[in-house]
Amino acid sequence: MASRVERIQQEEALKKEVAVIAAQRKLEKEKKRKERERELIKHRKFLEDDKKLGRARNVFKQLFARTKQQGLFTMLIEWRVKQCRAFKYVELEVEKKRRQQGKSGGEAKEAIEQMVRDQARQEAKKAKAEAAAYKAKIKADIAADRERRFGNKRPVDENSSAAAPAAPAAPAAPAAAPKAKKTYDSCTVMLRLLDGSNQKVTFKPDDTLGTVHEHVARLWGASMPPDSWVLANTYPVEKYSQEHFHKTLKEIGMVPRGALAVQRL
Numbered sequence: 001m002a003s004r005v006e007r008i009q010q011e012e013a014l015k016k017e018v019a020v021i022a023a024q025r026k027l028e029k030e031k032k033r034k035e036r037e038r039e040l041i042k043h044r045k046f047l048e049d050d051k052k053l054g055r056a057r058n059v060f061k062q063l064f065a066r067t068k069q070q071g072l073f074t075m076l077i078e079w080r081v082k083q084c085r086a087f088k089y090v091e092l093e094v095e096k097k098r099r100q101q102g103k104s105g106g107e108a109k110e111a112i113e114q115m116v117r118d119q120a121r122q123e124a125k126k127a128k129a130e131a132a133a134y135k136a137k138i139k140a141d142i143a144a145d146r147e148r149r150f151g152n153k154r155p156v157d158e159n160s161s162a163a164a165p166a167a168p169a170a171p172a173a174p175a176a177a178p179k180a181k182k183t184y185d186s187c188t189v190m191l192r193l194l195d196g197s198n199q200k201v202t203f204k205p206d207d208t209l210g211t212v213h214e215h216v217a218r219l220w221g222a223s224m225p226p227d228s229w230v231l232a233n234t235y236p237v238e239k240y241s242q243e244h245f246h247k248t249l250k251e252i253g254m255v256p257r258g259a260l261a262v263q264r265l
Helices: 002-048 050-063 070-150 209-223
Strands: 187-192 198-203 229-233 238-240 257-264
Touching (some): 198 209
Antiparallel strands (some): 187 198, 229 238, 229 257
């Protein structure tokens, strides 16, 4: 019984070793395959240029020198070289044709633009000629109508009437009597007070600035000392002190109406 167990353990250990060896070989194969792919990718660029095709051929020969398919691989390289050259030739031809088409397209575009400009120039000349012909026709029609209506007689022109002797002028009308200057018995003065309010007051034209000053002083009372404010004209700006109290409202232009403002000193 013990020997059987040992034999089973030995078989399991052998299977494990075989599995490990197989895994190692698989990893080595995968590693070699990846290295080969890297080499192929590394040297693939040599196939894109004619100057490097020879070097690429030598590199690929060195890579696959140990294989039994060296001759087949050489044929594949030669075929690839020819294919690359053919592709490059085709690309050059296509590029050449595209440039020729672009050049011809540009020339055609310039020709079309020139044709459009010429056509516009011809249309402008034609329109100008038609306008001149129409103008000449109108002038001829006017001259024929004038000849039919007046014959050899010259029509009376409005400007010629100035050359004719002037008729005796009618006697001048008596000059209008000058209007009498209007007089006013009262005048309205708009007083702008310090608080921003307005008050409309009626005075006589012969009232003085002193009268207006007294009226404002009565409005404010003791809250505004007499020497702390003055009356001023809004336009033109002019302040009236005690020296101007003898002037009448008529003299300072407050008739029939005007405005005065109260200003602090």
